[in-house]
Amino acid sequence: MNFVYMLRCGDGSLYTGWTSDLVARVNKHASGKGAKCPRAHQPISLAYFEVYETSQEAQKREYAIKQLPKAQKEELIRGGEGFPCHTEDGKTVVTVPSGTHFLPKPITLRGAESWEIR
Numbered sequence: 001m002n003f004v005y006m007l008r009c010g011d012g013s014l015y016t017g018w019t020s021d022l023v024a025r026v027n028k029h030a031s032g033k034g035a036k037c038p039r040a041h042q043p044i045s046l047a048y049f050e051v052y053e054t055s056q057e058a059q060k061r062e063y064a065i066k067q068l069p070k071a072q073k074e075e076l077i078r079g080g081e082g083f084p085c086h087t088e089d090g091k092t093v094v095t096v097p098s099g100t101h102f103l104p105k106p107i108t109l110r111g112a113e114s115w116e117i118r
Contacts, residue, residue: 002058004065005049006073014047014073018062022049046085048077 003022007015007029017035019025026046028034052058065073 002052002055003049004052004058004061006047006065006077007044008047009044014070015044016062016065016073018055018058020055048085 002018002020003025004016004018005022005026007017007026009015015029015035017025025034029044050058050061052061065076068076
């Protein structure tokens with residue numbers, strides 16, 4: 001599986017990337033390693049992700065999302081085809097549409113104690 005994801009940075013900006021291991025990549029960003037943008041704008045939280053079969057599909061989608069203005073990225077987070085995420089009561093909440101057969105592995109971010117799948 002391959003993932004396209006958006007992180008919400010501490011200054012409100014959004015960072016978009018792709019990976020084959022969402023857990024490891026988000027943890028790498030949260031630890032201050034990885035891409036410069038999230039590292040410079042800590043803290044970060046996972047705002048959204050989508051799942052793809054191939055890395056080529058994920059890379060194409062990453063490029064398409066990066067071309068969107070921020071307002072359209074926010075709209076995608078609110079109502080896209082992927083998995084919107086938010087923090088609630090110290091938990092990162094992942095909203096999974098009914099009928100979805102994919103559930104992410106638990107991801108621990110700095111300051112987030114646990115994840116809840118809804």
